[in-house]
Amino acid sequence: MRPPRHWLGRFLRSCVSGFDASAALARWEDFHAEHPRLEQADAIRRFLEQRLRQTGLVYGTPLASVATLTRHTSGGASRRRAAFMAILKVEVDLVLEVGCAVSHCAEPSRQTGEILVCLALLRNRWRLARRIDRTITRASPAIGQARLERMAQWVERDLWRQAYLAGNPLLGLPVHNSLAYVDAKTLGRLAIAYYERGLDKPALQRVLDYRDQERELLLRAMVGLTLADRPLDAGSLSVMSRQLRLAGIPRRARRRLDALARGQLEPAEVAAVVGDDRARDFLIEQVLLGAMLDGHYSQRESVYIADLAGWLGVGPEELARREAEVLAFYEGNKDFLDLFMVGSAVRFHRQRWLGRLQNSIRDNLERIVAEIASTRQLAELLKKASRGETLTRQQRREMIRRLLDILRAIPSLAIFALPGGAVLLPLVFKLLPDELKPRSFAGRDKQAGLGDDEIDPLDDKG
Secondary structure, three states: OOOOOOOHHHHHHHHHHHOOHHHHHHHHHHHHHHOOOOOHHHHHHHHHHHHHHHHOHHHOOOOOOHHHHOOOOOOHHHHHHHHHHHHHHHHHHHHHHHHHHOOOOOOHHHHHHHHHHHHHHHOOOHHHHHHHHHHHHHOOHHHHHHHHHHHHHHHHHHHHOOOOOOOOOOOOHHHHHHHHHHHHHHHHHHHHHHHHHOOOHHHHHHHHHHHHHHHHHHHHHHHHHHHHHOOOOHHHHHHHHHHHHHOOOOHHHHHHHHHHHOOOOOHHHHHOOOOOHHHHHHHHHHHHHHHHHOOOOOHHHHHHHHHHHHHOOOOHHHHHHHHHHHHHHHHHHHHHHHHHOOHHHHHHHHHHHHHHHHHHHHHOHHHHHHHHHHOHHHHHHHHHHHOOOOOOHHHHHHHHHHHHHHHHOOHHHHHHHOOOHHHHHHHHHHHOOHHHOOHHHHHHHHHHOOOHHHOOHHHOOO
8 A cells, every 4th residue: 555645634633623522521521420439540541441442442443334444445455544544543532532531621733743742652753752742832833833744744654554464364454453452552541641741751651661561462472373273484474574563563572573483382371471460351352353353263273262261360151251242343343344354264253152152051951941940930921932922022121131140140151141142042042942932933943944053143133
């Protein structure tokens, strides 16, 4: 992709002019009211993490519509460019949003300059960040605007180099997504520190150091995931080295990763460098995403993830819950993600995961039926439905609620406790005895000729 010229300044001004500060402030006030006991610094950090999840960037993918990505052309390069701009738009909005959270308000021209400072810091361009900061604090508006336009060109070149890191199974879409998430979180944290303390280098450097640790940890785990399936050949190692440079990974970390990629990396070695629960949660979530979205998912990769989870103290039920969360994200955004050739891998993983869940339901079926029998109202509602009697909307909701309460109490079926867990209930109905199976569901199965192994509960609308 050849970059356009002088795009960043116009883009930032557009983001600033279109930003709804009152809506952002209302979101922050609502969050603060829900968490009144949090200290201010911790509250802002938690708020940033919540917004990253709500915008989709926790998976490195903004919740952009396919129409947004295909508006101008159907070419793959143009779509990647649109995806890059969508990610950057969410990142810039997050910078403006944390400004509202720390009560930092400024004129639009100054806001544009402050965003440029944060973007320069994200790329470790300290001298440039200082020049931009001096411009917005000392120069007259007319002179300052012209200088900012010139300095924006230096920042945009750095940003464009990371628009889409593709061309290698290790650093294709999955790792690109994870690095985008880390960068978005880091940019938000840099903005908080800059708004509160100015160019306080020790405070800002701590944010960047944590970013570097998190990225190296992620890449170490991804190298292990790749090596679990196959060794990297000379060509892949060469491309990996180049893309690590483009990603801004420090030289020493690149050397360590290169050495690891030439050998065998066990899950225990990856887990040994995880420092805290936040790093553990980040790693499990991102490795699951990487395994699902790299266009290839093997049994060896599955074993690697299970072993890594075990070393990190994440049990099978918790791992299944996290898998479900990643799959749910894919289900909600698959049109976007399928633009990057990942659909077949996710569908394969999805069917394997559903098969495991189905087996777990079978293993606990006697307990489920016994619990239903002991819950008189639920048993009566299910029997009415099995006879083909119509349930009112309130009765249907009550039936689903009580059945979910039973399933949630079984550790291996904790997936049903997730938001949207009710969408998996057809898988349970499929296995219930006929006298407890809703007639409409049984009739639909018979008409469609589905067997036990062919059911797809995530596609069921009943």
